[in-house]
Amino acid sequence: MKFGFIAHPTSVGLKRHAKLIDLTERSFREQDRGFSPELWQWRNLVPFFALDEVVSSTGARCSGIVDYMPLTAEEMLADPRTVARRVEAGIEDLKARGAEIVGLGGFTGIVGNRGIHTAEKVKIPVTTGNSLTAYAAYQNLLQAMEKLDVSPVDTEVAVVGYPGSIALAIALLLLEQGCRLTLVHRGGDEKREQLLGYIPQAFHSAIRLSNRMEDCYENLRFYVAATSTGGVIDPARLRPGSVVVDAALPRDVMPAHTVRSDILLIDGGLISAGPEVSFGDAAGNFAPKMFMNGCLAETLILSLEGRRDSYSLGRVLPLEKVLEIGELAQRHGFTTHPMASAGERIGDEHYRDLQPHHRSSSQGATASSHGEQREASLARFRRHINPLLADFYQFNHCERVFQSGSGCTLTDLDGTRYLDFVAGYGCLNTGHNHPKITAAIREYLAAEHPTFVQYVSVPYHTALLAERLSQLAPGDLSRVFFSNSGTEAVEAAIKLALAATDSGRLLYCENGYHGKTLGALSVTGRQRHRNAFEPLLPQCSEIPFGCLESLEAELRKGDVRALVIEPIQGEGGAIVPADGYLGEVRRLCTHYGALLILDEVQTGLGRTGKLFCCEWENVVPDILVLSKSLSGGAIPIGATLCSPTLWDTAYGSIDRCILHTSTFGGGNLAAATALATLDVIEEENLAENARLVGARLLDALREIAAQYPFIRAVRGRGLMLAIEFCQSFEGSIESTVQELAHRLPWNPRSSYRMLPDSAKRHLDKAIAELESSMQDMFVLRFVSKLSQEHGILTFLTANSNRIMRIQPPLVLTEAEASQFILAFDSVCRDMSTFLD
Template structure:
């Protein structure tokens, strides 16, 4: 059986979408067959799409045609008599194309006395789809209550648009569920007239009003289905309110200030489940999600071989509404997922409203599932909603509640092998018992934590002494701060204070932090551009290039040179052998301060306590952070030689030019002392070499089989895998492939575009192809976590480099587990072997 459907645009922009379809279709006809006046004549309906085969979950099959009435709701209402004629003409046209049932979408079913007059004038059955729309809308409000763990019994619901057919049907269904209703109608007619649309036994469950103002201060649940639109002011809604907006045009007024404490549900929408097919040709492009109830009802009735009018007139019998809902579910069409402004609704949307409906206490006794939901919602609403979207898209919206060694356990009880380790913060692993004991011992002894600048802090002094013992050469003056970027800031200020004039030079692709000073010497435009101007007189040179360095130093105006021994966030890039030693020689020759950022490379990560020890280099300033406290308490350290410190701060006027309220706190220092002891006593640097060699050699062997792996590189347990799966030219090739197969001359159409349009199209194509390469790399991260419970991530400056930075307590069994999992993922991703 074949259906026809007359849709219409629900906004001015969607009308322009229909206009675009119409223009393209006419041009295709002309280019395929030559010019003909018929191609450019006025049309009643705009052809949109054809479904050659819809196969339902139950195995039933149908086909269909969708055409557009190119008018908005407002336009149809303003000329409803003319539109009725156009609808009838459209039905007849669809019938001539083989349709045996025609669905009327939205307002095309309202004009002409809600379809009754239309049906009388047509020789095939029609449906407005209002029954399934009503079913879906009432299910939406009930599902919202379920998600809030509320019973519908006794809940007050406002229904806007009563006694319209959809509102009237919803009212009866919700009264049967035990809801009390406030029915908002138009006009000032006798209330009994409106009440009598409902069975007498339901009258005690409703309140009638013609003023929506009566609802705002006391009701939190709304269903709206008017024919006018823009009747609900979202600014007036109580916190926690939920509106199921099933109207076209929308009943919730547009607003420039969206509220996060209410939820507007796109009401009356139906989605086809995975068991429903719209044909293999459109497998990934079929409009299966969030179709309007009108279209879904038309498809369901056709699948049922139903050749009779449906959903006509004001009275939609509740049993017919429930029946069409049951038939829809039988064929795989449901009201889940729900959407808000086209975005899928998740648990976090509802959790944000929970506190407005019932008392939610933050408790460790709360179920792990609820804790996870709460955390995701808090993050989305109060920290970073865009990152929440990123986590969700890449299936990494996890919440961990336990960590030990190289393992993390999430709220669902799944245990993961952690190869991120806080981006180098967890060299001693999660919750190393000796580090944890140092914290608990410190707290139980009631030592004073913050006594800076009114006394000499005991533990901070011990830590400074210990760092001086461990650091290379004569590095012995220590400034303690709270993070790597603060430690970098301290180094910059010391270099500036110790010199009179000149520039700072840094390396392209380097990463030193995101505070303004550190950002000024971070070599990535993406991180810098929104915050410029930054510090003046900062100059970038290529990493690993001694010629470029000496050319700058020869100018005689350089104060300091800052670099990483290995560029971590830059993609774990190693300079040529001997580079660091030559940097030291050149800085000494030209009297330039050498600042070495070992925030990631330090404390055993590369196989020595400090990476500079591989070439016996002693910088003037050494920067540490991340794993200095085992990743438990924020701390950073800027270590310099006494001569430089004296030049910068060696007088009473200058000795406190740079300070930090929390830097040098005793608790952080005591934790760092315990961490250093663990790193040294357990010889974690040696383990980094042993495990790093095992990982690197095995990964290189795997990489040799797969051309989409560009390289495996690194030192110790600071490793990386760079991918190279090029999509360069793929979009252009796709367009070309389609172009010469299509029956119309698309190349000629492209030639007619302006140079400006072509320029922007090409730029967009380049950006998309680049993003596809990033997406390929990110799927390795996703597959490792989803299928093998191993956590990895990409580097900050290069989205095609996957970092391999597990805790330095990694053992052989854990290393072999990663190798096996990575090999498996490579096999899965090897469809294309460029």
């Protein structure tokens, strides 16, 4: 059976959308058939889309035509009689094109006395779709109540738009559930008896009538809205915890100036097709299966049923027919799940902020199941920390909450164990909760040692740590400034260099990474990290990493105060320079009188196979920067080391000795933890373990990579490795268009040539960005598959979404390395459908 449907735009924006469809469709037809006056005549209806075959879960089939009447609700209200005649003409047109039943969307169903007069004028069944819309909105409200653990019995609900057909049907259904209702209507109190007449006498004690929305805001938290005017509910005045099921078009909730997370606005009355419903193989992933308006869905369901009778006409919709169409929809695989808010799917996280406002004193406030704890944690993160990052976690299936960690293993709330090959981005060289480090923390706290004693006494443990680092570091780096993080340690290094020199520039390397505070960002060689914060520090110049000629050319100018560099670029993707490079950097800086600041925040403390990466070439920097794993990742700490001579030059007077300080830097607890960490690194020979296990891991991964051209490189040193991917999608969109272009009846190439140059430039840029993002998505699928299927955690580097970091704790065993190798090989096979 074939159906027709007349939709109309509910906003100016959607009217322009219809205008775009109309102009495009006519232009394409002209290119196919040539110009004709008839093609550019006035249209009553604008073609929108056609459904050539819909197959329901029962195997029933139908097809349909959906057209637009290009008028907004306001335009229809201005001349309803003319619009009614246009609706009738549109129905006749759809009938002539094979429709056996026609659905009327929005105001096209209201004009003509809610479809009654329209049905009398045309010789074909019609429906307004209001029954399924009412059913869906009613179910939306019940589902929201269930999520919030609220019983409908004796819960008061505002039904806005009473006694419109949808609002009236919803009111009757809710009364059957035991709800109390405030029925919000237009007009004065003189209509009271007439308004009450639609409700059976037995329910009168459960309702109150109001013509003022203000009567609802103070006390009510549940609303169902279905007026014909729109814009009657002010979201700013809703109580925290409020839920509004807005089934009106245009929407009854006014546009909000600020987004509130403590209310939920549900796009009411929508129906979605389940996975067992097909809209034709050609439509594939682009079939309009989700969030159909109830009026369209009802027309489709009736067509699947082969029902050639009018439905949902008039103000009073028989409840048995409302429930019947809901049951038929479910039978054919159409449901009110999932729900949407502003077009976005609603998940459990959307209810988290509302639950405290509905929880009775007898209900516990603590999530009980592991799933609830995880969702609650994600909701708190979204609400109070970073909502977009929370979305990223969900989209990429990494919204885990870990409850314990040991060595290289993390265990989540469900008891699932993961091998951690991220290790806090290099913070956990000694692994999670190393027993000697946690014991040192417990002993320190049990002894009640003082932690915060700046300027009123000498910090005992901090002084011990400074001495220990001086003994371990190369050369005479025996003065130490303590801070709380790597970027703070870099800031201290920059300020030390500036204070010790007279004037000139700082040099840094392309693709380098030194942190995100303002000074560290000024010497970070990745523009996407910098753009939002410019202007940064002046007189900072970038040079290529690994290029001695460029370095010497800058040094030769005689105005370089210091070079800030990583011995191996970490966030840049484990970029290892040629052998001898760092030694030559040291020689050139010495020759030209520039300070060498070596950032070993990631490479230090055994990560590359030696305690400090600079030891591979026996280089002694002027300033050495450490952090991350200095305390085994347990307590924030950073350290900036230099020689006494350099420190004295910068700060060696009573006026200058405390020019740069840090409130919590150099605390005794962090220092005691760092001392225990250094003991573990030395006693367990973790640098040597990193060298041996890392070399085996590198060789095995390179052997696998050689089989797959989408892996560009595997590189690194010790257990600071990276895998760079290159699954190019460059030119894919252009090729797709070209492949389709000659098969289409219109002329895409000519249409493109007629675009202004500026439009072409924007399109080309958008296409390039989209193709680039597809490469990023490919790598993220690797990350997801390793964690979801093999229980191994990896992630990307900060500077590139196409480089996967391999930085496990240095306690990694051969067996654990083998587990990663097997998993990576398996994922490569799975992802090898396309080999360039």
